[in-house]
Amino acid sequence: METTAVRQKVLDIIADVAIDEDVTNIEDGVALRDQLDLDSMDFLDIVMELKKRHKIEVPQEDYPQLASMNSCVEYLTPKFQQ
Amino acid sequence: MDRIVITGVGLTSPIGNNLKDMRENLLAGKSGVQISDVRHMGPLPAGLCQFDESKYLSKKMRRRGTRAGSISVYCANQAIEDSSYPFDNVDKDRVGIYLGITEHGNVETENEIHELYQNDLNTDYWSHHHNPRTVANNPAGEVSLNLGITGPAYTIGAACAAGNMGLIHGLQMLRAGEVDMALCGGISESAATFGIFAAFKAQGALGANEDPALACRPMDKDRNGIVVSEGGCIYTLERLEDAQKRGAKIYGEIIGHYVNSDATDFVLPNTERQIECIQKALNRAQLSPAQIDIVNMHATGTAMGDIQECQAVAQVFDDAPHTSVNATKALIGHCMGAAGALELAGNLPSFEDGIVHACHNIKSLDPECAIRGLVVGENQEKEVNVILNNSFGMLGINSSIIIKKFN
Numbered sequence: 001m002e003t004t005a006v007r008q009k010v011l012d013i014i015a016d017v018a019i020d021e022d023v024t025n026i027e028d029g030v031a032l033r034d035q036l037d038l039d040s041m042d043f044l045d046i047v048m049e050l051k052k053r054h055k056i057e058v059p060q061e062d063y064p065q066l067a068s069m070n071s072c073v074e075y076l077t078p079k080f081q082q
Numbered sequence: 083m084d085r086i087v088i089t090g091v092g093l094t095s096p097i098g099n100n101l102k103d104m105r106e107n108l109l110a111g112k113s114g115v116q117i118s119d120v121r122h123m124g125p126l127p128a129g130l131c132q133f134d135e136s137k138y139l140s141k142k143m144r145r146r147g148t149r150a151g152s153i154s155v156y157c158a159n160q161a162i163e164d165s166s167y168p169f170d171n172v173d174k175d176r177v178g179i180y181l182g183i184t185e186h187g188n189v190e191t192e193n194e195i196h197e198l199y200q201n202d203l204n205t206d207y208w209s210h211h212h213n214p215r216t217v218a219n220n221p222a223g224e225v226s227l228n229l230g231i232t233g234p235a236y237t238i239g240a241a242c243a244a245g246n247m248g249l250i251h252g253l254q255m256l257r258a259g260e261v262d263m264a265l266c267g268g269i270s271e272s273a274a275t276f277g278i279f280a281a282f283k284a285q286g287a288l289g290a291n292e293d294p295a296l297a298c299r300p301m302d303k304d305r306n307g308i309v310v311s312e313g314g315c316i317y318t319l320e321r322l323e324d325a326q327k328r329g330a331k332i333y334g335e336i337i338g339h340y341v342n343s344d345a346t347d348f349v350l351p352n353t354e355r356q357i358e359c360i361q362k363a364l365n366r367a368q369l370s371p372a373q374i375d376i377v378n379m380h381a382t383g384t385a386m387g388d389i390q391e392c393q394a395v396a397q398v399f400d401d402a403p404h405t406s407v408n409a410t411k412a413l414i415g416h417c418m419g420a421a422g423a424l425e426l427a428g429n430l431p432s433f434e435d436g437i438v439h440a441c442h443n444i445k446s447l448d449p450e451c452a453i454r455g456l457v458v459g460e461n462q463e464k465e466v467n468v469i470l471n472n473s474f475g476m477l478g479i480n481s482s483i484i485i486k487k488f489n
Contacts, residue, residue: 019141041146044210052207 001080003073009080010072013049017042028069054080086253087488088333088430089325090165090318092157095424096129096311096414100160104424105431108439109461113295113413115309121192121276127289127297128273129311129415138228148215149271150186151224153314153420158225158265165318165330167263169229178261179222179235180251181316182244182268184418184475186237187216188275221269233261241475242380243341244268245315245422246483250339252319262324267423269314273415282308285349287384289415298416299443300381300409301388301451301458308382311415315423333430334469334485338367344478351387356394356472356480363470363482364398372402374484375466376438377455378425380474381409382416389450391472396453406462407455412443422473422481432466433487 007028015023018036032038046066050056056079058066065075091101096114098104107114118128135144135152138159144152158179162169194212201207214220219236226235234255240247245268252266272278282288289307291297298309325332340363344352364371377395381388399405410425417424432438440457447458467487474480 017142019145037142041210041214042142048207048210 001077003077006077006080007069007073009054010069010076013046013053016049017045026069031067032069033067050076056080084257085322085335086256086319087322087325087335088317088485089320089330090161090167091315091333091427091430092160092162092164093313093315093424093427094131094133094153094156095313095315095417096131099131099133101427101431104428108410108413108428109437111413111440111442113442115294115297115415117294118273120279121196123276123279126279127291127294127309127415129309129313129417130273131312143228146211147224148190148220149274149312150183150221150269153269153271153312154181154221154225154316155228157267157269157314157316158229161265161316161318167318168328172262174230174232176262177231177233178252178255178264178266179225179231179233180248180255180264180266181222181237182240182246182248182419182423183218183221183237184241184244184270184272186218186220188277189271190215192275192277225265240479240481241477242416242418242421243473243475243479243481244419245424246471246473246481247341248423249317249319249336249483250341250481252317253336253339256319256321262320264319265316266319267314267316268419268421270312270418270420272418273310273312278310282310289383296443298383298412300379300383300411301392301441301448301456302444303446303448305383305385305388305448307384309411309415311417313414313417313420313424315420315427317423332488334433335488336483337486338363338369338484339482340366341479341481344480346478349476351390351474352478353390353394355478356391356474357397359480360394360398360470360472360482363484367484369468369484371399371405374399374402374405374468374470375464376429376432376469377405377407378429378469378471379407379409380421380472382411388448391474392451392453399455403454405455406438406457406464407453408439408457409441410439412441422471426469426471426483426485429469429471430485432469436463436465438462438464438466
């Protein structure tokens with residue numbers, strides 16, 4: 001799967017988790033927490049949705065990889081390709 | 083001892099989402115019981131609330147939290163608005179939240195179990211939201227989060243006496259000097275849990291009728307049980323001195339209360355202990371039974387429960403020919419943890435409008451419930467100065483609270 005497709009799948013999840021917010025102008029290089037009202041439970045929601053929707057497991061030690069859209073795409077693209 | 087007064091009311095019930103609407107519908111005899119599709123059980127009569135969940139909560143918080151939390155947040159905000167309490171300018175550490183619950187966590191656990199079965203019993207998909215949703219303090223905690231209240235916030239488990247217990251605990255904490263304002267009362271999300279319906283059915287105590295509006299019939303000889311409802315009622319309580327200092331509207335003063343336990347049975351009530359509870363509340367209020375204008379009965383519509391409470395009320399008020407007796411559940415069902423607080427709210431306006439709302443759905447009064455003063459079918463006009471509100475629960479917990487009109 002190409003990185004643009006991975007980005008869209010991640011964005012779909014973030015849009016559902018940050019349900020009250022506009023996610024159309026997310027800056028990919030900036031931490032998600034600095035742009036959106038996300039807390040620890042929201043990040044667990046993102047992890048759970050990756051598991052439910054795409055069967056992708058994110059171990060706890062890798063949670064920092066979900067900090068920004070760029071790091072999400074970089075980390076998740078190989079997992080989407082497996 | 084500090085005198086404690088009610089200065090605000092916030093509620094949602096099957097017949098209204100504020101005190102005015104609930105009162106109007108009570109006086110009009112309008113039922114809020116409708117058919118609800120209960121998981122695994124199908125259509126059953128239940129009391130559901132129609133308040134706007136989004137009024138005080140974001141979509142995210144509604145999804146993250148519980149129905150009980152949404153009900154609590156709505157009622158707490160409404161109560162504060164109604165009280166005109168200068169909330170933005172007070173120390174939030176001095177505000178307490180004390181919410182009575184019959185149960186909490188059944189709805190959320192049933193939902194997770196349902197999901198578990200959709201996922202081949204794989205607990206990897208069990209939600210991380212389960213614990214914060216099901217901790218017993220969840221409803222009070224959601225109010226704390228929503229309003230930024232940093233004082234004590236917890237629930238009080240007291241079966242169906244819980245609504246009264248929330249008020250009583252708020253009063254005690256104000257008198258103890260722990261807080262300066264108490265948001266207290268009771269809430270229920272029980273109408274969303276099939277387990278409670280199923281358990282009442284297994285017990286032979288689930289109200290049923292072709293017309294849902296007639297499913298709950300306390301004191302009727304053909305009554306057949308309880309209608310499960312959701313709802314919430316939260317009051318702002320303050321010390322009289324504080325309320326007067328800020329020129330607050332005062333709904334009434336809590337002048338007596340009592341709580342005791344049957345210590346006899348898991349589910350069956352105990353008339354003797356109920357009598358003791360009512361009498362000791364009267365003693366604390368330094369009132370004779372004849373000085374009570376309205377007794378609001380717990381009366382759930384079960385065969386034994388109604389008779390035993392009627393016996394208790396008849397005995398205590400034997401020398402009180404002018405005391406009126408009413409019950410509320412025929413129109414709203416059993417709002418469980420909210421019942422005591424909501425039913426008190428239903429009667430509070432009688433201090434102003436001089437009307438005692440009637441008991442409904444009594445087509446043929448059970449002779450064993452035919453006690454003096456029972457207001458059946460038609461509302462009664464009279465001056466009302468003192469209300470005694472009963473609320474009883476499983477495992478034998480009894481509570482009575484007495485409110486006096488403030489002059």
